[in-house]
Amino acid sequence: MTLLVRPFVAGLYAAAPFIDKVWSEAKPSRLTDWIRITRDIRNRRFDMALLLPNSFESALMMLLAGVPQRVGYATEGRQWMLTNGVTAGSKSVHQMQYYLDLVKVISATVESPSIEIEATAHERNTARRLLAREGIPIEAPFLVLSPGAAYGTAKRWYEDRFANVAETLARELGFYVAVIGSEMERPILAFVSELFARRRFWREKHRWKR
CATH class of the missing domain: 3.40.50.2000 (Glycogen Phosphorylase B;)
Structure with a gap:
């Protein structure tokens, strides 16, 4: 094929x-x-x-x-x-x-379709190096967010909601968070990352005040 x-x-x-x-x-x-x-x-x-x-x-x-x-x-x-x-x-x-x-x-078999995406050995090794460089332990659970979308904002979820999801999963489940996208989406990635960092800092600050 x-x-x-x-x-x-x-x-x-x-x-x-x-x-x-x-x-x-x-x-x-x-x-x-x-x-x-x-x-x-x-x-x-x-x-x-x-x-x-x-x-x-x-x-x-x-x-x-x-x-x-x-x-x-x-x-x-x-x-x-x-x-x-x-x-x-x-x-x-x-x-x-x-x-x-x-x-x-x-006449193809379509009863149990799979939408898994396979990765090559080279891609897996590259991902491990990237995680290590960012201080994410290889055995740690982590969340990957891709907040961008082609053809403008009509197909894109709100940036603050991506940040909310990231902050909630990091706080409640201990997830590390990685934000990815294309070069053209860099401003969106930076905005989501900044929102996430602010909200996490705000919660940590108020937690210590109690």
Whole structure:
């Protein structure tokens, strides 16, 4: 099984045991790039393409690449390009279930889906070094917060609520807290970290006053 994804998510699947190869390509910005990717797909002689994106472009690429079986949702006027076009169900279902309903068409087992993310040995060693550098014992429980989100604030939880969660779990369960994100999200991470530190300091100060 080969997974074709954008470079910014390729790392999530690097250690996935059910994937033989992760193939990453940036979104084609020129016709020559689009033709090159289509030609590469043709040269690899895939038996089937499971199209998770609902775009017209993704179905056209697989059709022109000569992939014999093309499974996807019959949206965006692309029904004629699919060998197995599936009528989309309710949009209110979770995204995972939306994809699993598509996978059922190829008779895959979907009774007990897993959303675990595997890490490579190198990634685990890097994480241990980062924890040690920040003074977090390797055996200690810790919480990882990722307060950022793509496409602006509409998909993002409030920063003060992230800080509340961090402070509560640190106080009640003894968790260490790590705040992570992309370079563009650095201001958000700094704000959440500062809020968390202030609230923890305030509680400690008032605890000692009693």
